[in-house]
Amino acid sequence: MLPFSLWSAQEDIQSRLEQECFRCHEKQKIPSEAIYRRYLLKYSSRETIRRKIFGYLSHPSAQRSIMPPQFFNKFAIKAPSDLDEKQLHELIDAYIAHFDIAGKLRILPQE
């Protein structure tokens, strides 16, 4: 029963991530993975990234955003999230896990 419940929870968080984050990003054609790479490039640490995303989602502003100021000439600043802290943290962790590069890196011999 336990693996099934884990799988079920995983499915649930993925669908919530899709619904709460990716749907809107896809609609506005703002690639989520590219934004995550920007976070990686600037902060490196997962903990810091987690904190910075949470800060932005709780109180969105151009200063708190990872995007450059010119970005907001084209796109409006999003409204503050109405999700509670716990839900936000769960979704941020799922976002980081979804785009994390550790599982994607492969070592290949030089030709």
Place this chain on the structure above:
Amino acid sequence: MYRSEKRSLFRFLAIYLVSTLILFSAGSYIFYVFEKHHLLDLQRESVKHEGEKIQHQLIRLQSTFRPTLPIYLENGYDIALLDIDKKLIFSNFDLPKDFDFTQEYQLRSEYMIYNKPIDPYYLGAAYMIIRMTVDQSGIANLQKMILMFMLSGGVFFSVLGYFLGRMFVAPMRESIEMMNRFIQDTTHELNTPISTILTNLELMETLEKCDAKSEMQRIEIASKTLSRIYDDLTYLRLNQNYHREIRPLDLSRLLQERLLYFAVAIEAKRIRLMTQIDEEIIVEIDREDAIRLIDNLLSNAIKYNKTGGILEVKIDPIELSVKDSGVGIPQKELGTIFDRFKRANRSEGGFGIGLNIVYQIVQAYKYRISIDSEPNIGTEVTITWQK
């Protein structure tokens, strides 16, 4: 080889080889350290170059959005990527737990580990750690080369040291041989007059001769020979501390006195004495020096003269010359004839100190000495005191 010579040679060799070994070891060690550093520097350069290549790949992968992000690595290299909190992002080897992030290069057993900080943090990587297997063949070759150098150097310097040692102890060998020869000559030289005295005394007792003129003559010659040997040896021994009383001395008179002293020996050898002695030749010289000078010249001229030969003695205000008709001195010996214990001719007894004493006196008074000699014709020694 004498025992003392052998001991000196071994001591010299020991000091020489130990000091050479220390010098070579220190030199080789410094050379080894420098060369090893150079070899490692080359490997550092190559791992650094690999780091640059990987960083370029990370820059490219930063904007690559594919399910897999390949990093191409040369054979023999491993990589680890860490974030700013030094948490592992990715690695294909186990990073040592005590890894020091403050050092750029670290050597761990057979690996060289290169730490390259990255900024900005492509793919979140703040540190790129590259591990490379150190190529030990160059260092092993270096060690082999130094060992060969030390071995061949050791053989070369041992051989060289042996020959140098032989050269080093050669003067000692000469001194020992000279001393042996001197002792041999001394015993022989003393034995002849002592035996002469004893034999003649015995003869006188046995024959109970009242008029033992010839025996007495032989005893007189032998006694004078002993006395002269004693005087010469004492002069040599005291030469360093001898205090000279230099005063005007009538050399003509002294020469006549000394000729009288040798009269018996001259007569015994039936030598024809020819003198040309100017009266009152006054020279500033110590009396003992003058006696030793004249005695040695006359003694040599008598000793090396032929039986029935000629002895010419001349003195004038400029020089003194003594000429004999004896065995002469070979031309090649003339250059070293004044060396102590030098004996150009071994036909007669002697120490080889006579001409050395003459030469020392000549040197002390800044006189000039010349020897004109021809084998089997004779020798003429001339001392010139007038400048």
